[in-house]
Amino acid sequence: MGGRFAALVGLVLALFALTSLTSSPAMAGPASPAGCTRFYSFDGAQIQIDNCPGSGVSWAWVLGSANHGSSGWTELNVSFANGVSQYFTADANKAAQNGFGWRITSFKVCTKWWVGWSPPLPIGVACSVDTPVS
Secondary structure: OHHHHHHHHHHHHHHHHHHOOOOOOOEEEEOOOOOOEEEEEEOOEEEEEEOOOOOOOEEEEEEEOOOOOOOOEEEEEEEEOOOOEEEEEEEEOOEEEEEEOOOEEEEEEEEEEEOOOOOOOOEEEEEOOOEEOO
16 A cells, blocks of 8 residues: 555655746645645745644655756754754655654745865855745
């Protein structure tokens, strides 16, 4: 079943990528008016937030941006109503997900990449604004 679910998610994301525009700040666009999953994009990264997944209180998924090459990564920082926030990362063109015990109220996504290879290895950064989750 995991393989079929992953294939379905991949198909949904491919269709979403064909119909969405990347902008700054991150833009919201619900998958369907009745659904709980919300889709967002920023600087080539794709984000999904679900506050009613059926297997916990919330989960988030991110596909890392490849806009700045294969050495880049995407950091997704989610915030909760209790003031706590957590983050996780995904490498360029790789997906990562995480489940949480609280409802996600907002998020901020940053794409990061190495600018040079000689010390001190400066990092380029592009971040969205703090985006509320409806």
